[in-house]
């Protein structure tokens with residue numbers, strides 16, 4: 282498979298280059314130059330397959346031209362040590378719980394997969410180079426990537442996060458690990474962290490001195506595997522006789538997650554339509570309305586993993602739909618919610634159904650509740666365990682939700698982080714020393 286850049290100015294890359302480099306030379310995002318549709322027999326039989334079997338088939342379609350299927354299967358096996366059940370919330374709304382991984386959020390799948398794929402290429406070439414992974418996080422990416430890469434030989438991870446803007450529970454999941462993980466606390470917002478990382482990739486001197494790659498959802502190895510669980514969600518609904526007219530609603534920030542689902546649809550996955558649910562950071566919502574994509578500074582919300590003012594994967598969606606606003610609008614509608622509306626949605630969902638949504642999932646639930654039409658079945662992604670946002674959730678629901686043992690273990694660790702001004706030169710000097 283060949284990968285081209287959404288900006289169209291960089292050379293075509295191999296899978297290995299796309300994974301190792303992350304971002305193309307022209308700052309564009311890599312796109313596979315074709316998608317292999319899965320055969321009809323796969324869809325006919327999908328409800329009888331395990332999550333693992335489905336994921337191996339889908340991974341084979343993406344990576345099978347470059348990696349032997351048995352190696353893919355091994356990587357998948359090591360990635361998916363947990364389930365993503367579709368849980369019934371109302372008669373026609375299901376929650377796809379993506380929070381059963383090590384850091385209790387959906388990014389675990391992609392992060393682990395990427396760590397294994399990168400390790401595969403490093404071992405294959407065996408040239409002894411250390412690779413440095415730079416990742417900007419508004420909360421959940423950092424913990425997923427740090428845990429996905431923890432202890433992986435030959436790879437060092439730098440996690441950049443906005444000081445004081447991630448919850449203490451999120452913070453401890455990437456600041457307490459040590460080993461090959463360094464946490465950097467930046468005096469700024471998420472977009473500043475993302476800009477520092479992007480500038481690092483563009484800096485010639487830095488790239489000559491050390492091998493850098495990104496693990497944000499701009500990396501194809503991270504975002505493509507996220508499509509696995511959409512296929513599995515379809516399989517689960519098909520088993521229940523609910524898969525016709527399936528509507529998938531994705532709480533979105535950087536748009537990697539929904540983008541992988543759109544790839545799934547292009548590979549034949551019968552999803553009728555999509556809803557992208559935003560918090561107050563409504564850049565995509567506005568784009569759907571106006572046809573103008575106008576990134577702006579992010580604002581802080583209680584669904585902070587979606588506090589993104591310049592969603593990177595917009596470039597991929599735009600490209601996937603032939604740069605056509607009309608084609609995008611035909612498949613995807615939008616929703617946007619203020620913090621007050623998110624809180625109301627969480628309360629109403631809990632009161633009416635007994636289901637506890639985290640603030641991100643609540644945007645998805647609410648958008649389905651408002652937007653689902655007769656005869657449709659909705660699946661929203663519950664992207665994080667509510668306990669990751671315990672103080673917010675308890676404050677709204679007047680509850681005292683239990684913290685899973687996995688989370689408690691992180692909270693017992695000691696925070697180790699490096700403070701950094703929002704200044705590229707300072708960041709560069711730190712990396713080079």
Ligand SMILES: *Cc1c(COP(=O)(O)O)cnc(C)c1O
Pocket residue numbers: 386387388420421422498532533534535536537538539586587641664665
């Ligand atoms: C990352 C994240 C999102 C947004 O996903 P994108 O792929 O960036 O759109 C939503 N919810 C949670 C809990 C997340 O961690």
